[in-house]
Amino acid sequence: MSYSGGYGRSNRGYGRDRGFGRREFDNTPKPVETGKEYDVSITEISRKGDGIARIEGFVIFVKDGKAGQNAKVRITQVGQRFASAEIVEGSSPAASE
Numbered sequence: 001m002s003y004s005g006g007y008g009r010s011n012r013g014y015g016r017d018r019g020f021g022r023r024e025f026d027n028t029p030k031p032v033e034t035g036k037e038y039d040v041s042i043t044e045i046s047r048k049g050d051g052i053a054r055i056e057g058f059v060i061f062v063k064d065g066k067a068g069q070n071a072k073v074r075i076t077q078v079g080q081r082f083a084s085a086e087i088v089e090g091s092s093p094a095a096s097e
Helices: none
Strands: 037-041 051-055 058-063 070-078 082-092
Touching: 037 051, 037 058, 037 082, 058 070
Parallel strands: 058 082
Antiparallel strands: 037 070, 051 058, 070 082
16 A cells, blocks of 8 residues: 655655755856956945846846946856856946046
């Protein structure tokens, strides 16, 4: 007799079968690649003081970036949900004068 209900090996309950581990990010192609350069507009500042830019909605933390700044950045690390970058050249702050 086979029993598939209750606490056994059913697909009910919590755990990896329910998608709580955010597995949908694992194989999603990212719009940026490590080592490549991109022109970005830094729109805000993170809690740690880094600039935040976005490419196709993908968050990029820019070291020493300032809100309102346009800059060319080099991606230093790409994670599942965000990337890190450093400013390469030609940054222009927002017109605040």
